[in-house]
Amino acid sequence: MSESLQALAEKVAERFGAAIEGSAIERNELTLEVAAGSLREVCTALRDEEAFAFEQLIDLCGVDYSAYGRDEWDGENGPDTGFSRGVEGGSGRDCAFTPKARFAVVYHLLSVKYNRRLRLRAFVADESLPRxxxxxxIWSAANWFEREAFDLYGILFDGHPDLRRILTDYGFVGHPFRKDFPLSGHVEMRYDPEKRRVVYEPVSIDPRTLVPRVIRDDHRYLGDGEAHES
Incomplete structure (x- = not known):
């Protein structure tokens, strides 16, 4: 499988040249990094040219890399009693991948003719107004996917015929999948019996950090008395 994916990666790189800024094969999946300015040209050719024939877009999503590579718990060497609160970058593990920008859009393509899949990733340069x-x-299936990425990440898709929120309410503030969006949100809503309508108010929940609780109840973590009783 990896040999066929490597051959596909070489074929795409030869066809599009500098428009392909990188490639990687992991877990028998090929990911190509495409320059945002060349995205439409590359995708049109991947769909139409006989050598590729990626007829279907099966998924599209946004990614926020602002906290990529920073973790707060070492999940591989946790203590027997569970995880305590760590510090940012506590485990010190190195990341093999370095994002070029905060936001990216990822596309998953399927070729029914050749029975193969391809992942494209395009970084969005402007963090303040990603577009x-x-x-x-090119693929009509991108319609609702792009609306979802706009709703959750705030990524604008130039040329979309009806770019508006699709999952959150019309009065929703912010984009909930951004890493700097608070878990409790910015506003909350309730029904006001006096006004006879739903009203929005500043959120009343105090922001706090959630610490995962690990409960282990097998024989390794029972006390001596409990172990003998069982």
Whole structure:
């Protein structure tokens, strides 16, 4: 499988040249990094040219890499009693992948003709106003996927015919999948019997850090008395 994926990666790199900024094969999956400015050209060719024939877009999602590579718990060497609160970057593990920007859009393509899949990733340069070209006219399935990425990450898709929220409410503030979005949100809503409508108010929950609780109840962690009783 990896040999066929490597051959596909070489074929794509030869066809598109500098538009392909990187490639990686992990877990028998090929990921190509595409320059955002060349995205439409590359995707059109991947769909139409006989050598590729990726007829279907099966998924599209946004990614926020702002906290990538920073962890707060060492999940591989936790103590027997569970995990205590760690510090940012506590485990000190190195990441093999270094993001080029905070936001990226990831596309998953399927070739029914050749029975193979391809992942494309395009980084969005402007963090304050992330935007990239829409692919709705190339794959119509991109329509709701792009609306979802706009709703959850705030990524704008230029040329989308109807770019508006799809999962959150019309009055929702912010984009909930961004890493800097608070877990409790910014506002909460309730029904006001006097006004006879739903009203929005500043969230009343105090922001706090959630610490995972690990409960182990097998024989290794029972006390001596409990172990003998069982």
């Amino acid at each position: 990239i070209d829409s692919l709705v006219d």
